[in-house]
Amino acid sequence: MIITPWRRRQAWLLGLAHPARLLTVAGTVLLLTACIGGQPSGDGKDAAAGYDPAATVTLTWWTGQTEEFEQIAERLAGEYHAAHPNVTIKTSPGAPTTDDLLTKLSAGFTAGSYPDISYAYGNWAGDLAASGRTQDLTGFVADPSFGWSEIPEAARTVATSGGKVIGVPALVDNLALIYNKKLFDGKGLAYPTDTWSWEDFRAAAKKLTDPATNTYGTAYSVSGNEDTTWHLWPLLWQNGGRILDGTKPAFNSDAGVRALETLRAIAVDDRSMYLDQTDEKYGPLFNSGHIGMILSGPWSLLELKDAKLDYGVAALPGVDGDHQTVSGPDLWVLLDHDDANRAGASRDFIKWLTSAEVDAKWNLAVGNLPLRSSESTTAEFTAYIKQYPGGQKFFDNLANAKQARPTVPGYEVMSRNVGDGISKVLQGAASPKEALDEAARKSAGALED
Template sequence: MKVKKILASILCASLAVTILAGCSNKKETTDTSKNESNTGNKATEAPVGESTTGYTGEPAEIHYAYWQDSLGTYLEECKAKFEEQNPNITIVLEPTTWTEYWTKLETAATGGSVADVFQMNGPNINKYADAGIILSMDDYIKASGLDMSKYPEAMNSLYNVEGSQYGVPIDYDTIGLWYNKELFDKAQVEYPTDSWTWEDLKAAAEKLTDKDNGVYGISAGYADQGGFYNTVFAAGGYILNDDKTKSGFDQDATKQGIQCWIDLMEAGYSPSQASLSENADYIQFMSGKVAMVYAGDWFASIFADPAADFADKCDVALLPTINGNRASVIHGKANCISAGTKNADAAWAWVNYLAGAEANELLGKSGAAIPAHADYSNLFFEQYPQYNMSIFAKEAQECAYEYPTSKGFTEWADVVWNELVPAYSLEVSVDEACDNIAKQMNDILAAQ
């Protein structure tokens, strides 16, 4: 009977394991600050001007969470310079991979142990501002005299929730048409030009597709910012209406902006949706399986990486026009301060430093992203003389559309993905998918 007893106790333990699944792993023990007392939110000690960030408060440790790998070197440099200027503050960098970043950040925010300063993006800003997870920076911006007009208007407004500024832009990005010159040469197709229309793109994709050798003209898989958002705007449609109360997916122009991708899929000019969801478009592009890809400026650092041996094989052009219109979605990251930080003044000193001239210069020279500060944007482009980088700035000035976001974004973005992937997989029609999206999205928006 001893065996039976042992078995019974093992069973009890294993049943308990079931429950473990229900136990959220909330407590990420991070010692946010060594400082206990200084919780004053007043910006009295905040410095004036951009170049000085002299912080005179108590010693503090500021944790900074971010996701983009390629920002690592730039942030290390910033940390070193900042700590030199502010001996009382220690910066702790906390990188997380993109796929885990938002889950981890939300869990940490729920448990009250989120980093003092963290990177934010357009899809999530409303959620964090609404829940009071991040601080309004209005007072700090005013007291420090930070000149917000130096940043793109679309970026400032993206991080402005109901009249309050919750984030200071770090960078901005637009989308370009990257192409593999080698494959173009091989198929004897002219490189894309500024006057390309969607029809030109389609014709080129047809000529470039060489199924016997596993080469496709273009990657036409599901992508929002790097895909149908651009074509929907170019076709004259919209994702959200201006006051963010109604979905635009039931509009004919919106459907047309999505249909144009499905046409490429149907014609067989693109790897299948299944293939693209396993091996990302840029990976297939770099391995010479795909000749054209819609991709953001930040891919320049990936394509130009000497280890990839791809740098000289590609270039970038303006996005093609649809019905005579060109559109590129503009988006960018921002720095936010946690409402739970023990030392908001020190956190602001770091944000203010990253917003300033020195940090923007370092960012531009690192070649990781386009600095949001207008005076330094060009530094990024100069890092890639081999590519036609000026198109990204041109798009930002001439045909940039603000990234569509609203309250309830995560919910409706999920609906969009759920309904559209079958369309990209050629299982349902765009019409049907879009009507389904519009219906569900309107309900979600109405509930906000």
């Protein structure tokens, strides 16, 4: 699946316009919190205790897809039903866009009309876990037959909140450096390598920038949404910083200031960074040859294929040899209806859907990276990397995704505050220290609630 910059999976691959999350996200989190009613996440029971695999069950699956890929989901649901005639799976997108699913789930929790399985962005995990409606899957995925360790560690971490596994990764990705070979050749520059530092990146961006042709060395979203925020996290980690200290903001440390200063220098001092106010423009501008380098994910490969651009992919620039990246996995969240047969059947279906064999019919079929390491030797993966040059590099780069964004209630609010701060800095309206301190102050209450 795909979504613009930070989630281009669903805007590009699914044919959606990018639904920038804007301030409605904060309102949705507040609505979700209001629906919780002070309940803890789970009551210690196993939602599937007493599950009868032979019981007749109807499951509701909110796929988060638009028409083309909803049809694939329907076919897979039918395939599962053919092998398990007692289990009927009703599929639907669940909401007009994937971004709307959180609002729909929140309202459903109040009305008691939520699904058994829902697609969810990984950064919703903390708020969904706090709803008390998610199943605790910790013991389920620990069974050796599930193959939990085959899924990248960062993705497994995102599926975990408060020490409990609340979902199973639906897809995995990461950020890397994608560059236009023609623009590098035109300036006589050597292509980026996996050992580049941020100083190397800055120097190349400056040389690639050409006002006469409206060409920029690189680009960054200043829309203030998660696309703005999550691009900062790798630099923070590479500088030795942390996003949180428990539930307290820690991103405004010296490491955070150094990280944001790296970006500020490129944007403000060098003026070699295209600042995208909407986060919908920098991808097409790269594809059309007006931006030399972008920091993006495997979802970009779909449009690059259509653009017929001669491009390359390298690991993110690093600090002292540390090339950590960030992964933005999305989830299949399994929800509890106090019905052991529905809970057990939903688990069995998701285990089947995310198996190496079936994942090839889902993720690899629609241009995503495989979920499992065991898929790297399959014919389907060989076909994928042939169809999408750079796919192997993104798959290998999963090893550099060593940390995950926090899965705590309030992350969405914090992300908006950090994104707003980054946007101010890159547009010359604040210093890194001022902006990060302000974001920390604004976020403290949301994270501690």
